[in-house]
Amino acid sequence: MALTGLQIFKLLPNTNCKDCGFQTCLAFAMKLAARQAELDLCPHASEEAKEILGAAATPPIRLVKIGTGPREVTVGEETVLFRHDKTFYHATAIALSLTDTMPDDEIAQRISEAEGINFERAGENLTVNLLALLSESGNAERYAETARKISDESGMPLILCSDDPQLLKPAVDACAVRRPMIYAATEKNWESMAELARSFKVPLAVRHHGSLSDLHDLASKIREAGVEDLVLEPGAGTLAMALENQTLIRRAALEQSDKSFGFPTLVRLGGGDEGPLTVSSAATLAICKYASIVILDRYEPWMFLPLLTLRQNIYTDPQKPLQVDPVIYAIGEPGPDSPLAVTTNFSLTYFIVSTEIEGSGTPAWLAIVEAEGLSVLTAWSAGKFGGELVGKRLLEMGVEEKVSHRKVIIPGYIAVIQGEMEDAMPGWEILVGPEEAGDIPAYLKEVWE
């Protein structure tokens, strides 16, 4: 169980020596509680403190790494059931499957397509993460050869998929240095699979579509057999079952500190005859509800932008302030003669101001200036909404093309930036709007006319 800042503080020397780099022992303790610092920063920590904090610091869900190099995939180490309680840390890894019966050139093309999926969005590159190689040939040599080739030629980590340990072994051997994941240990094969995973030091997926208690027993046995990096695949026959199993596994790991369920999870989709939209709707659920890896046996190019955007959304840190894009918004259907107002990109500010403008019946342009998601006064107080900056940004956004007049309305609370804005926007008249959004309709009617 996680300790609170004060509980940790009581284990520290309380000398406020600053050797850890923080102002006080309490400040350091609060950072430790938030997992934003490590105890070894404190050279004076007692053995008792190290022991207690060390135990508390063991993540309830193990961090598992698949692959090596820049495209290495990291999953697990989640700490909450609901993203608003903290954040979800390691985004669902998407795996695309291919088979060893495909001709080599088709495999090459699929790999290049998978590698090519890369959407830039909100400062991040959205990509798919893994390749899942299915063995349909039944030929261990062919399978190993294909695996080796993919492993050599692509930086994408591999999931080697077969229930037959004998068939898998040469393939695992061929690319063990690239740390592929073995998929999957089952009731029938688990001993050999465990042996394989342990001897090559690679992660192992554990599949049981029966009851959770069966999966739990299986995972326990494999754990006892000495495999540390597991990924669990519970049954997901229906969306309700997927939701139930994923929820109960995470809950057991976080709330009961259940070691056998303290691993990332996996969902495999698209193996049946469902259409791609139905597969996508199941993937949506898997991304929202705790799946660490989703293997797609069926996929279409158009699925990726929506699914990867969804993943980005769900794995965004919810404690960042809600922001809107810094662009010029049309409220109603404004023309070149319509009023132009400016405010910050804090979403609540935007919603309130735009609602009032809309309600006023006067269409207008609302220019949103980037201010780290802070409200008007806060942004200005922090030096992020000064007259010079706002003026410069407005010109960069192209306000001169949007409106034919040369007037811009600023929030009444920061009337003080009027002068600086006039300097930054030569030829423009800076009007001071009302302090309260509720007064905007009256202001637009009285002042703008």
Added chain:
Amino acid sequence: MFQCSSPSAIYHLQFTGVCIIARSTKHIEKALMKTHLVIFQPGGLEVRVEAGTRIYDAALKAGLRLITLCGGKEKCGRCKVRVLGGTVRPALHTHLSQGEIDTGYCLACATAVDDDLVVEIPREMEVASTAGTQALLSMAEILETARALRGRERATGREGEGERTREGEGARAKGRAGNLGLALDIGTTVVAGALFDLNERELLAEAAAENLQAAHGADIVHRINFAKKGGGLRNLQHLGLETVEGIVGDLLATAGESIASILAVTAAGNTTMTHLLLGMDPAWIQTDSLPPSGVEVPQPEALESGIPAHPSAGLWVSPWVGNYLGGDITAGVLFTRMWNEEPLTLYVDLGTNGEIVLGNREWMAGCACSCGPAFEGSGVSCGVRAAGGAIDRVEINSTAGGVLYRTIGKEKPNGICGSGLLDVLAQLRQAGLVDQRGKFITDRLNASGASGRVQGRPAFVVAPAEHAAHGADIVVTQRDLEHLIRSKGAAFAGIRTLLKNLDISPDQIQRVVIAGGFGRSLDIPNAIAIGMLPDLPLERFSYIGNGSLKGAVLALLWEDFRDRIADIARKITYVDLSTTPGYMDEFVASLFLPHTDLGLFPSVK
């Protein structure tokens, strides 16, 4: 040196005259002029009045207004007090029983002071300070605090340290005309100062004035932005010193002393005010929560700082914790004794910048929030500083359809100060004239008999034009209410966020100490009713008035307290709300009367 081990012993000694003798000869002279010392309990405020003064007026002079219905005209019987020490001749009165007279009760408005007295004001009696005309400091309170703190230090093995300092001071002062000390509270809006005789530890004079820097911005941020401009910093420093000069001038005139007698100066203020006073660049305050390395509180000679004092006088400046948690709060924390005691204490200093510290002798954590100037009667339509003529208490009687208000100094009202504004908000809600968002419910407002209009919009009239000093309605508008709700919301959200960060539930707080813009006239039940302060039993709350100045006084009179304040500044863990997740959430939740989570305010109906 006389040491009194408990407050009751002090009064006893003062009554037997021993303490008076131990005090300065000035006191003896005053005693010969047929004046009497009156000490009010609880709180220990003391005042010297001429023989024949009514206890009621003595209380007023001490800064305590006994709330009556008749205004002290012997009609209502509300000002019943009990004399614990000294002799009075209580007049028989319909409102007093013989039993009460036998146990020392009398009516304050009907009883003259003819002896040194200790007067107990019963707990249930409503008392308000006469802010503006009130005394900033009570020597008894300062001595009591110092003794409590130093007694504790002695018990914890710091024996003697303070005494040596004290003796050193005395020796240094020998052969000089005067050995005076100046304590300053450098507030963003108001600067206050007090002059002491260091040898006798006697308060000679106190004074306050508006900070002349206000011409360049009402709050910290405006000042910093102004300081960034060419020559701005020097300009602000100059205005700050000019303010201090004015105050020192007043103090010296009152005490009949000269600048050369001031041999020591202590000053406490928020981080920005401290920077501006010393001419330091405040730019980091906007960008960093903790000072960059190299930025430390200098301790210059008073003269080189520009503060009027003897050329060799040292200036001690109270150290800050972080950008918005300043030397005013560290000085105040010293005064609260929380840093030296077990009970978990919440110290809340509410001004334009709200500062909050939670903790006890083991640990302390603090944060700051921007409350806006409404608490200090600024930034709202009819807001005024708490001085003569300010409406400081308001009661809305919804059934009788009336508004009762009280002004400071019984003058005609000229506006509403912070405590009055909070009363209005609480009472409007209680009377059902505003909804939980603080929005006027128009038809009820119109039916209330106190509705008015400002620029065509509804407003609540606290005092009609014909009663006001300046002949215009004194009103509270919708916008004013929104300001107030944001101010109280910011304060409460700061408290909640700090508690949450430390996993502490409100009921674990054993003491809540309030300081700042409200002074003693803050009505705690009303402040809870609007959701500004946590809903805890009233007996856990106490007030210390200007905590910053009181801390500066302790540091002036006992030099070893300066190290304690430095320890306090080092010990407080600064929680920067601007980067703390959840503060905005708490703030939005607090923009409701009393709060979106009504469960936090079980006592508010």
Added chain:
Amino acid sequence: MAFEITTKTWPGKIPEITLGKDKGGGFRTVTIGGEETLPFHHFEGRTANRPVIALEVPDSDPENWIELAKEPYRDVLDNPVAWAKRAVDDFGADLLCLHLRGAHPDRGDRSAEECAELVRTVLDETRVPLIIKGPGPSDKQNEVLRKCGEAAEGEGCLLASAVEGHYQTLVATAIAYGHYLVAETPIDVNLAKQLNILISEMNLPPQRIVIDPLTGGLGYGLEYTYSVMERIRLQGLGGDPMLQMPMICFVGEETWKVKEVKTTAEDQPDWGDQRGRALLWEIGTAVSLLISGAGILVMRHPEAAAVVRKAVGELMGEGN
């Protein structure tokens, strides 16, 4: 150690709301709410009713919709009654969301009386419950919804939407004519609760309120809506009566306006086929909001709605 499921029970419950009026003659009602547990946690509590899907019916040709969205209604674009019937009869809508966009002063300024007449006709012709969405937060919205509410007296419609500062008229209308009210707040659990309290203070029972937490479409704030809905539901189940309301999400209008939906494959080849991408944009938004607690999804495309309906069935344990 064998694994045993630990289940959670909650002190709070979301009250049921039945929209529409059972008048016989094929008139249907729709019941939402009734959850005693987190969305679809059948293993530990009852989910009394399946979430429902409303299809959008604009009162006039929605010229700002993209072709793909208009396709299913190509021949009835300016015939809202025929549109409504198709949405119910062919596309299986549980209920309809009639958007009185044409009443907006900038979009034809249709009179409140005309709107009321249309509401009456749609109710009589389709026989399913109706969400009546006004033209926007203004005086006109109040006027239009008041008239429509009067014309539909006793029909148990859901009026959309009351917002802070403009809610009084709508509350009075809902009380006077027996309707339900959408309370819309900008993605904030506290603001949602505050508005519910204010509305309840006007004596509209909390059981007549549906929360609109404001939908951020996929890629445009979906995660904020998602988390606010989770928080609302957790607080409601936790026993806060002012957050024990079903939630409605206007998915269609928030997804079909974004550039990832409007852009063709010719303009962005690596985004893939526009049709699948656009449908998935709506489906992805809808499914994530389903599992964060939506009781009513207002959707645009019938095909997307069909996929979501199937997902609802599975989530309710109906499919295997």
